[in-house]
Amino acid sequence: MNKATTSSNRHYILQSGDFQRLLDSIIGNGYRCLGPTVQDQAIVLDDVSSVKDLPVGWSDNQQAAAYRLQKNGSPAFFGYVLGPGSWKKFLYPARERLLTTTRSRSGWKAEASAEPVQKMAFLGIRPCELQALAVLDKVLLEGTYADPVYRARRSQILVIAVNCAEVGGTCFCDSMSTGPKAVSGFDLALTEIITDGKHHFVVESATAKGDEIVKLAHGVSASDQEISKADAVSTAAAKKLSKKLNTIGVKDLLARNLTHPRWKETAGRCLTCSNCTLVCPTCFCITVEDYTDLKGNSAERVRRWDSCFTMDHSYIHGGSIRNTPDSRYRQWLTHKFSSWWEQYGISGCVGCGRCITWCPAAIDVTEEIQAIRDSEKT
Amino acid sequence: MAQHKKPKVAVWKFASCDGCQLSLLDCEDELLAVAGEIQIANFLEASRAVVNGPYDVSLVEGSITTPHDIVRIQQVRKQSKYLITIGACATAGGIQALRNFKNVKDYITAVYAHPEYIETLALSTPIAANVEVDFELRGCPINKYQLIEVICALLNNRKPNIPKYSVCLECKQNGNVCVMVAQGVSCLGPVTQAGCGALCPAYNRGCFGCFGPKETPNTISLSNRFSDLGMKKDDIIRIYRTYNAFAEPFRKESEAYER
Numbered sequence A: 001m002n003k004a005t006t007s008s009n010r011h012y013i014l015q016s017g018d019f020q021r022l023l024d025s026i027i028g029n030g031y032r033c034l035g036p037t038v039q040d041q042a043i044v045l046d047d048v049s050s051v052k053d054l055p056v057g058w059s060d061n062q063q064a065a066a067y068r069l070q071k072n073g074s075p076a077f078f079g080y081v082l083g084p085g086s087w088k089k090f091l092y093p094a095r096e097r098l099l100t101t102t103r104s105r106s107g108w109k110a111e112a113s114a115e116p117v118q119k120m121a122f123l124g125i126r127p128c129e130l131q132a133l134a135v136l137d138k139v140l141l142e143g144t145y146a147d148p149v150y151r152a153r154r155s156q157i158l159v160i161a162v163n164c165a166e167v168g169g170t171c172f173c174d175s176m177s178t179g180p181k182a183v184s185g186f187d188l189a190l191t192e193i194i195t196d197g198k199h200h201f202v203v204e205s206a207t208a209k210g211d212e213i214v215k216l217a218h219g220v221s222a223s224d225q226e227i228s229k230a231d232a233v234s235t236a237a238a239k240k241l242s243k244k245l246n247t248i249g250v251k252d253l254l255a256r257n258l259t260h261p262r263w264k265e266t267a268g269r270c271l272t273c274s275n276c277t278l279v280c281p282t283c284f285c286i287t288v289e290d291y292t293d294l295k296g297n298s299a300e301r302v303r304r305w306d307s308c309f310t311m312d313h314s315y316i317h318g319g320s321i322r323n324t325p326d327s328r329y330r331q332w333l334t335h336k337f338s339s340w341w342e343q344y345g346i347s348g349c350v351g352c353g354r355c356i357t358w359c360p361a362a363i364d365v366t367e368e369i370q371a372i373r374d375s376e377k378t
Numbered sequence B: 001m002a003q004h005k006k007p008k009v010a011v012w013k014f015a016s017c018d019g020c021q022l023s024l025l026d027c028e029d030e031l032l033a034v035a036g037e038i039q040i041a042n043f044l045e046a047s048r049a050v051v052n053g054p055y056d057v058s059l060v061e062g063s064i065t066t067p068h069d070i071v072r073i074q075q076v077r078k079q080s081k082y083l084i085t086i087g088a089c090a091t092a093g094g095i096q097a098l099r100n101f102k103n104v105k106d107y108i109t110a111v112y113a114h115p116e117y118i119e120t121l122a123l124s125t126p127i128a129a130n131v132e133v134d135f136e137l138r139g140c141p142i143n144k145y146q147l148i149e150v151i152c153a154l155l156n157n158r159k160p161n162i163p164k165y166s167v168c169l170e171c172k173q174n175g176n177v178c179v180m181v182a183q184g185v186s187c188l189g190p191v192t193q194a195g196c197g198a199l200c201p202a203y204n205r206g207c208f209g210c211f212g213p214k215e216t217p218n219t220i221s222l223s224n225r226f227s228d229l230g231m232k233k234d235d236i237i238r239i240y241r242t243y244n245a246f247a248e249p250f251r252k253e254s255e256a257y258e259r
């Protein structure tokens, strides 16, 4: 989890046949091991304890509003790109009870809800998603009020990244400088290599914990040649990325186009369904609800994921501020690519492409931004 | 509502299947607790005992389909402090509102041996089209937890947590995989109000729209998407014409495809 410079990192070779040992050593170290599994015709992040749980031989085909999982016969453990759900769900749960209060003779007694937190290992987290964690860290841990729910979970995770060998049709990580190779924010970063009937991983370790885990799994030191083979996998992956976003001046581009006709045009297609914000690994909006029992003797405060696409999100006395679909679409796009910079000094988008794949209306953020950029040329 | 006095609650039935009332009985675990906090004054599905009005709360199931219904709902309104409609029939006219798209006389002649005995209105209408309604609970049938939430909120003088946003929010909160994107299955979730817990997508099926239109539904865009997925005109008309066929956004969308 510690940020480390690549130069001081250690490199190991882990044979695919020893991968079960890696899982065993993660679990043996007290972690709940979470990673990719195949469920409901998609890659779903869930508990993983055996190599058999991994999506061996599955790949995903992604484009705007379409995702198809395919069996491709490859021996690869990590031959897919990204599923719909991000790691956010484990660190920032969709629903969380914050507070319980009970009425007693002496008045109301409030108790903060502290659900026990288990140590988690994130196995297979992609480079863009490492950056998403860095973004969430900025939003939720820095400043006057750190989020206790996120902090309790975040402080205990073991991060085992997997560099991308394949890229998705909606990925644009190189445009956002977040991938396809992990540079920081991990304990271990794996590159899967399948050549000449051999199948192994080049493992980069940035922390002592990472060293310990990989050694337990019988990892041995990698040669410079083997390390450069891993680098070649990442270089080849970067070449495959077809979707691009011109990010030059994007913050100001959007900020000076708040009355652009494009917002209305896109709102004609936008379903205001919220899917883009919910799949986005950095969207953090929540709402807080209070519930009571029938007698009014106990109450609880619950928070759950919300989205700027709902009317309630901008509701103040008298009505919703963003009551048109164009104002809501604009809020989403400008927050991710423009006002996020003002708030947090970084981009709110990491280029994972999920909002494009999982938008039922096939709206593509990169096309939207490009359209606004192009309109300024004429 | 005063703490010491139990509110008098009445349940009324109009044109409906009784399914929503049964949701109340289905509250098994919670039913005793609910019964302890309210006085059930009129609930024929549960008991023959009837207490006269006025009532603090009336839960109304069913749509208005006969001249007699109109008289009756006006009486219910007069006797009730709060009137809450429960279910798709009461809030949108129900599945029986399919007749609104045709001439009801044709049906009567086709179905009944003595059509002259049948006294019915041309339209099946929601309660709110006839009298003022304080709160509408959606669903076909309603979700019993939402019903308990509304009763709880009423008893404690707070706003019920009944969101008007899309089923997609619940779908994603529950960690379902979107069936429309991952399988190309048509789903009404993006235009339908949440409340069911995204039940159908959890079982790999598209949403049927039981909870009716959400806030700001963009049916035009969704229908375009359905066409892209290969749905024919007739199928698009049909997908909007179920339990909430007469709810305005669904009605308009299906009619647009009839032209």
Ligand code: SF4
Binding pocket: A276, A279, A280, A281, A282, A336, A348, A349, A350, A351, A352, A353, A354, A355, A356, A365
């Ligand atoms: S805005 Fe879209 S592409 Fe960017 S991080 Fe969010 S989901 Fe990924």
Ligand code: SF4
Binding pocket: A277, A282, A283, A284, A285, A306, A307, A308, A309, A331, A332, A333, A335, A336
């Ligand atoms: S884009 Fe919308 S949902 Fe996402 S963080 Fe910003 S305001 Fe919240």
Ligand code: SF4
Binding pocket: A269, A270, A271, A272, A273, A274, A275, A276, A277, A309, A358, A359, A360, A361, A362, A363
């Ligand atoms: S952009 Fe797409 S995913 Fe986002 S709210 Fe609009 S239709 Fe839904």
Ligand code: SF4
Binding pocket: A273, A275, A360, B167, B168, B169, B171, B172, B176, B177, B178, B179, B180, B181, B187, B188, B189, B190, B198, B201, B206, B207
């Ligand atoms: S399955 Fe349906 S309800 Fe769920 S996210 Fe997809 S479109 Fe929305």
